Amino acid sequence: MSTIHAEPLTAEAFAPFGDVLDIAGAPDKVINAGWCDRYHDRATLDFGPGGRAGISLFRARPRDLPYECDMLERHPEGSQAFIPMAPMRWLVIVAPDADGRPGAPRAFLPVEGQAVNFHRGTWHGVLTPLAEPGLFAVIDRIGDTPNLQECFLDEPFVVIS
Amino acid sequence: MSTIHAEPLTAEAFAPFGDVLDIAGAPDKVINAGWCDRYHDRATLDFGPGGRAGISLFRARPRDLPYECDMLERHPEGSQAFIPMAPMRWLVIVAPDADGRPGAPRAFLPVEGQAVNFHRGTWHGVLTPLAEPGLFAVIDRIGDTPNLQECFLDEPFVVIS
Numbered sequence: 001m002s003t004i005h006a007e008p009l010t011a012e013a014f015a016p017f018g019d020v021l022d023i024a025g026a027p028d029k030v031i032n033a034g035w036c037d038r039y040h041d042r043a044t045l046d047f048g049p050g051g052r053a054g055i056s057l058f059r060a061r062p063r064d065l066p067y068e069c070d071m072l073e074r075h076p077e078g079s080q081a082f083i084p085m086a087p088m089r090w091l092v093i094v095a096p097d098a099d100g101r102p103g104a105p106r107a108f109l110p111v112e113g114q115a116v117n118f119h120r121g122t123w124h125g126v127l128t129p130l131a132e133p134g135l136f137a138v139i140d141r142i143g144d145t146p147n148l149q150e151c152f153l154d155e156p157f158v159v160i161s
Numbered sequence: 162m163s164t165i166h167a168e169p170l171t172a173e174a175f176a177p178f179g180d181v182l183d184i185a186g187a188p189d190k191v192i193n194a195g196w197c198d199r200y201h202d203r204a205t206l207d208f209g210p211g212g213r214a215g216i217s218l219f220r221a222r223p224r225d226l227p228y229e230c231d232m233l234e235r236h237p238e239g240s241q242a243f244i245p246m247a248p249m250r251w252l253v254i255v256a257p258d259a260d261g262r263p264g265a266p267r268a269f270l271p272v273e274g275q276a277v278n279f280h281r282g283t284w285h286g287v288l289t290p291l292a293e294p295g296l297f298a299v300i301d302r303i304g305d306t307p308n309l310q311e312c313f314l315d316e317p318f319v320v321i322s
Binding site for chain 2: 021022023027031032035036037038039040041042043045047052053054055056057058059060061063081083084085086087112113115117126127133134135137138139142
Protein backbone atom coordinates (compact mmCIF):
# COMPACT_ATOMS: atom_id res chain seq x y z
CA MET A 1 0.00 0.00 0.00
CA SER A 2 1.41 3.40 -0.93
CA THR A 3 2.13 6.04 1.68
CA ILE A 4 1.91 9.82 1.39
CA HIS A 5 3.12 12.49 3.77
CA ALA A 6 0.73 15.22 4.87
CA GLU A 7 2.06 18.62 3.79
CA PRO A 8 1.58 22.01 5.41
CA LEU A 9 -1.54 23.68 4.05
CA THR A 10 -0.57 26.69 1.97
CA ALA A 11 -2.67 28.67 -0.50
CA GLU A 12 -0.12 28.01 -3.24
CA ALA A 13 0.05 24.25 -2.78
CA PHE A 14 -3.72 23.97 -2.43
CA ALA A 15 -4.60 26.25 -5.36
CA PRO A 16 -5.32 23.46 -7.87
CA PHE A 17 -7.95 22.07 -5.50
CA GLY A 18 -9.53 25.03 -3.75
CA ASP A 19 -9.10 27.99 -1.45
CA VAL A 20 -7.33 28.24 1.88
CA LEU A 21 -9.28 30.56 4.18
CA ASP A 22 -7.10 32.20 6.81
CA ILE A 23 -5.92 35.59 7.98
CA ALA A 24 -2.43 35.43 6.53
CA GLY A 25 -1.43 38.81 5.16
CA ALA A 26 -3.12 42.17 5.43
CA PRO A 27 -6.90 42.43 5.79
CA ASP A 28 -8.88 43.69 2.83
CA LYS A 29 -10.74 46.19 4.99
CA VAL A 30 -10.77 47.43 8.57
CA ILE A 31 -14.33 47.83 9.87
CA ASN A 32 -16.21 48.63 13.06
CA ALA A 33 -14.26 51.78 13.89
CA GLY A 34 -10.97 49.93 13.79
CA TRP A 35 -12.03 46.99 15.97
CA CYS A 36 -12.29 44.36 13.23
CA ASP A 37 -10.25 43.18 10.26
CA ARG A 38 -12.22 41.82 7.31
CA TYR A 39 -10.59 39.29 4.98
CA HIS A 40 -13.14 39.66 2.26
CA ASP A 41 -14.79 37.07 0.04
CA ARG A 42 -12.02 34.51 0.15
CA ALA A 43 -13.76 31.48 -1.33
CA THR A 44 -14.75 30.62 -4.90
CA LEU A 45 -18.30 29.53 -4.25
CA ASP A 46 -20.15 27.77 -7.06
CA PHE A 47 -23.45 26.02 -6.50
CA GLY A 48 -24.27 25.26 -10.08
CA PRO A 49 -27.34 26.30 -12.05
CA GLY A 50 -29.88 24.54 -9.82
CA GLY A 51 -28.41 24.99 -6.37
CA ARG A 52 -28.07 27.54 -3.62
CA ALA A 53 -25.73 28.12 -0.68
CA GLY A 54 -26.47 26.47 2.64
CA ILE A 55 -24.82 26.31 6.03
CA SER A 56 -24.77 22.91 7.70
CA LEU A 57 -22.86 21.65 10.73
CA PHE A 58 -20.88 18.43 10.59
CA ARG A 59 -19.74 16.57 13.65
CA ALA A 60 -17.26 13.86 12.71
CA ARG A 61 -15.58 11.31 14.94
CA PRO A 62 -11.81 11.72 15.02
CA ARG A 63 -9.49 9.47 13.04
CA ASP A 64 -5.87 8.61 13.74
CA LEU A 65 -2.66 8.86 11.81
CA PRO A 66 -1.56 6.78 10.00
CA TYR A 67 -4.90 7.11 8.20
CA GLU A 68 -5.89 4.58 5.56
CA CYS A 69 -7.95 6.12 2.78
CA ASP A 70 -9.88 3.89 0.39
CA MET A 71 -12.43 6.33 -1.03
CA LEU A 72 -12.48 9.82 -2.47
CA GLU A 73 -15.58 11.73 -3.42
CA ARG A 74 -16.51 14.83 -5.38
CA HIS A 75 -19.51 17.11 -5.75
CA PRO A 76 -20.01 17.80 -9.47
CA GLU A 77 -22.61 20.49 -8.84
CA GLY A 78 -20.99 22.55 -6.11
CA SER A 79 -18.09 23.80 -4.04
CA GLN A 80 -17.79 22.74 -0.39
CA ALA A 81 -16.13 24.63 2.45
CA PHE A 82 -15.02 23.01 5.71
CA ILE A 83 -14.69 25.58 8.53
CA PRO A 84 -13.43 24.23 11.86
CA MET A 85 -15.28 25.61 14.88
CA ALA A 86 -12.46 24.66 17.25
CA PRO A 87 -8.67 24.66 16.89
CA MET A 88 -8.23 20.89 16.49
CA ARG A 89 -5.87 18.93 14.23
CA TRP A 90 -7.51 17.72 11.04
CA LEU A 91 -6.54 16.34 7.68
CA VAL A 92 -7.44 17.48 4.17
CA ILE A 93 -7.06 14.95 1.35
CA VAL A 94 -7.48 15.88 -2.32
CA ALA A 95 -6.60 14.55 -5.74
CA PRO A 96 -6.58 15.88 -9.29
CA ASP A 97 -8.98 14.32 -11.73
CA ALA A 98 -7.57 11.67 -14.07
CA ASP A 99 -10.12 10.67 -16.68
CA GLY A 100 -13.02 10.71 -14.27
CA ARG A 101 -11.22 9.06 -11.39
CA PRO A 102 -8.91 10.47 -8.71
CA GLY A 103 -5.27 10.88 -9.72
CA ALA A 104 -2.33 10.96 -7.31
CA PRO A 105 -3.65 12.00 -3.89
CA ARG A 106 -2.17 14.70 -1.68
CA ALA A 107 -2.79 15.38 1.98
CA PHE A 108 -2.56 18.62 3.97
CA LEU A 109 -2.50 19.46 7.67
CA PRO A 110 -4.21 22.79 8.39
CA VAL A 111 -3.04 24.82 11.34
CA GLU A 112 -5.26 26.66 13.78
CA GLY A 113 -7.33 29.31 12.03
CA GLN A 114 -7.31 27.70 8.60
CA ALA A 115 -10.38 26.52 6.71
CA VAL A 116 -10.68 25.19 3.16
CA ASN A 117 -13.09 25.48 0.26
CA PHE A 118 -12.97 22.69 -2.31
CA HIS A 119 -13.69 23.96 -5.79
CA ARG A 120 -16.68 22.44 -7.53
CA GLY A 121 -15.89 18.94 -8.75
CA THR A 122 -12.65 18.46 -6.79
CA TRP A 123 -11.88 14.94 -5.58
CA HIS A 124 -11.46 14.96 -1.80
CA GLY A 125 -11.53 12.76 1.24
CA VAL A 126 -14.35 12.88 3.76
CA LEU A 127 -14.10 15.26 6.68
CA THR A 128 -11.24 13.94 8.77
CA PRO A 129 -10.66 15.49 12.20
CA LEU A 130 -7.73 14.03 14.12
CA ALA A 131 -9.02 15.20 17.50
CA GLU A 132 -12.21 16.17 19.28
CA PRO A 133 -14.62 17.93 18.93
CA GLY A 134 -14.75 17.27 15.16
CA LEU A 135 -17.17 20.17 14.73
CA PHE A 136 -17.23 22.06 11.43
CA ALA A 137 -19.49 24.50 9.62
CA VAL A 138 -19.93 23.38 6.04
CA ILE A 139 -20.92 25.75 3.26
CA ASP A 140 -22.12 23.71 0.35
CA ARG A 141 -24.79 23.28 -2.25
CA ILE A 142 -28.40 22.75 -1.36
CA GLY A 143 -30.37 21.30 -4.25
CA ASP A 144 -32.48 18.44 -5.45
CA THR A 145 -30.24 16.90 -8.06
CA PRO A 146 -27.47 14.34 -7.45
CA ASN A 147 -24.27 15.95 -6.22
CA LEU A 148 -22.12 13.12 -4.88
CA GLN A 149 -19.76 10.82 -6.74
CA GLU A 150 -17.81 8.32 -4.68
CA CYS A 151 -14.79 6.48 -6.02
CA PHE A 152 -13.52 3.46 -4.13
CA LEU A 153 -9.86 3.07 -4.87
CA ASP A 154 -8.35 -0.08 -6.37
CA GLU A 155 -5.40 0.52 -4.11
CA PRO A 156 -5.98 2.31 -0.80
CA PHE A 157 -3.21 4.61 0.46
CA VAL A 158 -1.97 5.61 3.87
CA VAL A 159 -1.42 9.17 5.10
CA ILE A 160 1.33 9.81 7.63
CA SER A 161 2.44 13.07 9.17
CA MET B 162 -28.05 54.71 30.83
CA SER B 163 -30.18 51.56 30.60
CA THR B 164 -28.77 48.14 31.35
CA ILE B 165 -29.70 44.78 29.82
CA HIS B 166 -28.72 41.29 30.90
CA ALA B 167 -27.27 38.91 28.34
CA GLU B 168 -29.49 35.84 28.00
CA PRO B 169 -28.57 32.28 27.08
CA LEU B 170 -28.71 31.83 23.32
CA THR B 171 -31.58 29.50 22.41
CA ALA B 172 -33.22 28.92 19.05
CA GLU B 173 -36.60 29.90 20.48
CA ALA B 174 -35.49 33.19 22.00
CA PHE B 175 -33.45 34.11 18.93
CA ALA B 176 -36.11 33.14 16.35
CA PRO B 177 -37.38 36.69 15.72
CA PHE B 178 -33.86 37.73 14.73
CA GLY B 179 -32.25 34.76 13.06
CA ASP B 180 -31.04 31.20 13.31
CA VAL B 181 -28.97 29.51 15.98
CA LEU B 182 -26.59 27.03 14.38
CA ASP B 183 -25.59 24.22 16.72
CA ILE B 184 -25.78 20.45 17.07
CA ALA B 185 -28.57 20.35 19.63
CA GLY B 186 -30.92 17.47 18.92
CA ALA B 187 -30.62 14.65 16.44
CA PRO B 188 -28.69 15.07 13.20
CA ASP B 189 -30.64 15.26 9.98
CA LYS B 190 -28.45 12.65 8.35
CA VAL B 191 -25.57 10.35 9.22
CA ILE B 192 -22.96 10.28 6.48
CA ASN B 193 -19.49 8.91 5.73
CA ALA B 194 -20.29 5.32 6.72
CA GLY B 195 -21.45 6.39 10.15
CA TRP B 196 -18.48 8.60 11.00
CA CYS B 197 -20.19 11.98 10.61
CA ASP B 198 -23.46 13.61 11.68
CA ARG B 199 -24.87 16.23 9.32
CA TYR B 200 -27.11 19.00 10.71
CA HIS B 201 -28.43 20.05 7.36
CA ASP B 202 -29.10 23.50 5.94
CA ARG B 203 -29.71 25.26 9.23
CA ALA B 204 -29.59 28.91 8.15
CA THR B 205 -32.09 31.05 6.25
CA LEU B 206 -29.72 32.59 3.74
CA ASP B 207 -30.99 35.49 1.67
CA PHE B 208 -28.66 37.61 -0.42
CA GLY B 209 -31.28 39.67 -2.22
CA PRO B 210 -31.84 39.95 -5.94
CA GLY B 211 -28.41 41.40 -6.75
CA GLY B 212 -26.15 39.54 -4.35
CA ARG B 213 -24.42 36.23 -3.90
CA ALA B 214 -23.02 34.26 -0.97
CA GLY B 215 -19.46 34.88 0.16
CA ILE B 216 -17.19 33.57 2.88
CA SER B 217 -15.05 36.15 4.64
CA LEU B 218 -13.00 35.94 7.81
CA PHE B 219 -13.35 38.54 10.54
CA ARG B 220 -10.78 39.05 13.25
CA ALA B 221 -12.15 41.33 15.96
CA ARG B 222 -10.41 42.62 19.05
CA PRO B 223 -12.10 41.43 22.26
CA ARG B 224 -14.40 43.69 24.28
CA ASP B 225 -15.22 43.51 27.98
CA LEU B 226 -18.40 43.23 30.00
CA PRO B 227 -20.05 45.51 30.96
CA TYR B 228 -20.18 46.48 27.28
CA GLU B 229 -21.53 49.86 26.26
CA CYS B 230 -23.35 49.78 22.94
CA ASP B 231 -24.12 53.02 21.09
CA MET B 232 -24.73 51.76 17.56
CA LEU B 233 -26.67 49.01 15.86
CA GLU B 234 -26.52 48.17 12.19
CA ARG B 235 -28.45 46.16 9.64
CA HIS B 236 -27.94 44.80 6.17
CA PRO B 237 -31.09 45.45 4.15
CA GLU B 238 -29.93 43.31 1.24
CA GLY B 239 -28.73 40.20 2.98
CA SER B 240 -28.45 37.77 5.87
CA GLN B 241 -25.18 37.49 7.80
CA ALA B 242 -23.83 34.48 9.68
CA PHE B 243 -21.13 34.69 12.37
CA ILE B 244 -19.37 31.34 12.87
CA PRO B 245 -16.74 31.25 15.63
CA MET B 246 -13.55 29.38 14.68
CA ALA B 247 -12.56 28.90 18.33
CA PRO B 248 -14.55 28.23 21.51
CA MET B 249 -14.31 31.74 22.95
CA ARG B 250 -16.93 33.78 24.80
CA TRP B 251 -18.75 36.29 22.61
CA LEU B 252 -21.80 38.45 22.65
CA VAL B 253 -24.72 38.74 20.21
CA ILE B 254 -26.83 41.91 20.34
CA VAL B 255 -30.01 42.31 18.32
CA ALA B 256 -33.12 44.49 18.26
CA PRO B 257 -36.50 44.42 16.54
CA ASP B 258 -37.25 47.14 14.06
CA ALA B 259 -39.35 50.05 15.29
CA ASP B 260 -40.29 52.36 12.44
CA GLY B 261 -36.91 52.15 10.76
CA ARG B 262 -34.85 52.35 13.94
CA PRO B 263 -33.83 49.68 16.47
CA GLY B 264 -36.42 48.90 19.14
CA ALA B 265 -35.65 47.42 22.55
CA PRO B 266 -32.29 45.63 22.34
CA ARG B 267 -31.56 42.11 23.55
CA ALA B 268 -28.24 40.42 24.15
CA PHE B 269 -27.28 36.73 24.03
CA LEU B 270 -24.28 34.75 25.18
CA PRO B 271 -23.57 31.80 22.87
CA VAL B 272 -21.94 28.72 24.31
CA GLU B 273 -19.19 26.68 22.68
CA GLY B 274 -20.34 25.24 19.38
CA GLN B 275 -23.03 27.84 18.64
CA ALA B 276 -23.07 30.16 15.65
CA VAL B 277 -25.75 32.60 14.52
CA ASN B 278 -27.26 33.78 11.26
CA PHE B 279 -28.98 37.16 11.32
CA HIS B 280 -31.96 37.27 9.01
CA ARG B 281 -31.84 39.87 6.24
CA GLY B 282 -32.53 43.33 7.62
CA THR B 283 -32.16 42.47 11.32
CA TRP B 284 -30.72 45.17 13.58
CA HIS B 285 -27.61 43.83 15.33
CA GLY B 286 -24.47 44.88 17.08
CA VAL B 287 -21.06 44.56 15.53
CA LEU B 288 -19.10 41.36 16.05
CA THR B 289 -18.27 41.30 19.75
CA PRO B 290 -15.87 38.65 21.01
CA LEU B 291 -15.20 38.74 24.74
CA ALA B 292 -11.92 36.83 24.47
CA GLU B 293 -9.14 36.03 22.04
CA PRO B 294 -8.75 35.02 19.24
CA GLY B 295 -11.84 36.87 17.95
CA LEU B 296 -11.73 34.84 14.74
CA PHE B 297 -14.98 34.17 12.85
CA ALA B 298 -16.05 32.97 9.45
CA VAL B 299 -18.75 35.27 8.10
CA ILE B 300 -21.21 34.17 5.44
CA ASP B 301 -22.81 37.25 3.99
CA ARG B 302 -23.81 39.03 0.85
CA ILE B 303 -21.31 39.99 -1.81
CA GLY B 304 -22.68 42.67 -4.11
CA ASP B 305 -22.16 46.14 -5.48
CA THR B 306 -25.13 47.95 -3.98
CA PRO B 307 -25.28 49.54 -0.49
CA ASN B 308 -25.98 46.99 2.21
CA LEU B 309 -25.18 48.73 5.49
CA GLN B 310 -27.37 50.97 7.61
CA GLU B 311 -25.92 52.22 10.88
CA CYS B 312 -28.05 53.72 13.61
CA PHE B 313 -26.34 55.63 16.39
CA LEU B 314 -28.55 55.48 19.45
CA ASP B 315 -29.85 58.55 21.22
CA GLU B 316 -29.32 56.67 24.45
CA PRO B 317 -26.55 54.05 24.57
CA PHE B 318 -27.16 50.95 26.69
CA VAL B 319 -24.94 48.66 28.71
CA VAL B 320 -24.85 44.86 28.50
CA ILE B 321 -24.00 42.89 31.61
CA SER B 322 -23.82 39.15 32.09
